[in-house]
Amino acid sequence: MSTFVLTRSAHPTPADERAAIVAKPVFGANFTDHMALATWTTDEGWHDREIVARRPFELHPGAATFHYGQEIFEGLKAFRQPDGSVAIFRPDKNAARFALSARRLAMAPVDEADFVAAVSELVDLDRDWVPTPDGEQSLYIRPFEIASETLIGVRAANEYTFCVIASPVGPYYPEPVTLWATPNFTRAATGGTGAAKCGGNYAASLLAAREAAEHGCQQVIWLDGAEHRWVEECGTMNILFVTAAGELVTPELTGTILDGVTRDSILTLAPDHGLRPVQRRVAIDEVFDGVASGAITEVFACGTAAVVTPVVGFAAPGVNGADRRLTVGDGTPGTISQAIRAHLLDIQYGRVPDVHGWLHHV
Ligand SMILES: Cc1ncc(COP(=O)(O)O)c(C=O)c1O
Structure with a gap:
């Protein structure tokens, strides 16, 4: 059962275009078709959990994240398995660290099960974006949270936006x-x-x-x-x-x-x-x-x-x-x-x- 309500993109990347990107992924250059979103307010807590077509944010220029830096993020990867299935590496660890980061920045922590659900449901939907490795390709997943309340004044915001995006990444052979x-x-x-x-x-x-x-x-x-x-x-x-x-x-x-x-x-x-x-x-x-x-x-x-x-x-x-x-x-x-x-x-x-x-x- 999905935790995040799905509205599929009406204009997904054409399959041949996607295949060309996934065949030669460039770190952080291309993103999958969808994103996960949720909103937190003081009155309602976390709500409006959804997965939608990836689109730009619309934020008031007075949004607190722009001024007082309430912003946290995570980075984890999904890997294509030998049988063609997809697996994410230790998302529970990132979920726990994300909650710790939120508490330190006086932000609303995302429930750890919701974090794992958002990441898993996005990867499941956009699984064709996970490269089939002949080297070390994978799908890099970037969850983040910002203070989205319009707020000029230093205090913890009363509204937060949680979002997950993902990007296929190529072989990364680290230079010494x-x-x-x-x-x-x-x-x-x-x-x-x-x-x-x-x-x-x-x-x-x-x-x-x-x-x-x-x-x-x-x-x-x-x-x-x-x-x-x-x-x-x-x-x-x-x-x-x-x-x-x-x-x-x-x-x-x-x-x-x-x-x-x-x-x-x-x-x-x-x-x-x-x-x-x-x-x-x-x-x-x-x-x-x-x-x-x-x-x-x-x-x-x-x-x-x-x-x-x-x-x-x-x-x-x-x-x-x-x-x-x-x-x-x-x-x-x-x-x-x-x-x-x-x-x-x-x-x-x-x-x-x-x-x-x-x-x-x-
Ligand atoms: C400051 C810092 N230290 C350590 C790490 C390594 O953490 P992880 O192994 O969870 O990617 C990262 C990357 O996320 C980092 O940004």
């Missing part, structure tokens, strides 16, 4: 990256919004990304706001370290780090790769010393988009204005990181048994 330890910026502070997936966090990160590029790096390694000492994340991904002692170490969730679904999945798979998962505080000096001594053998970042991105070097401010540079291992992607990436992809594409029950079949 070098990380810049910026001395000038932090991503999050204790008591701030670091554990929430809100647009403001990403806007605030862009200048640091530009600084990283100026130092020849592709991503920033974020350190904590208070001491500028403890490693938090890497660009818009979580970060993990493989040690010579057989550990897979990642910064513990202290409230300033996003609780990544990929991070959690990889920690679960670690023992299959002979690694003991460890979540604890990691100092940047420990990373630099460990990389220099060989105590850290591999470094990688992880997230839904690229799954695993190898980290092959670091740069940090050095003496006399020259950057200090460090290479991880021999400067090429590590074998364990590659094996973990392949393992996770095998689960997502249904090529190995889903022993953890991570696939939500639609």
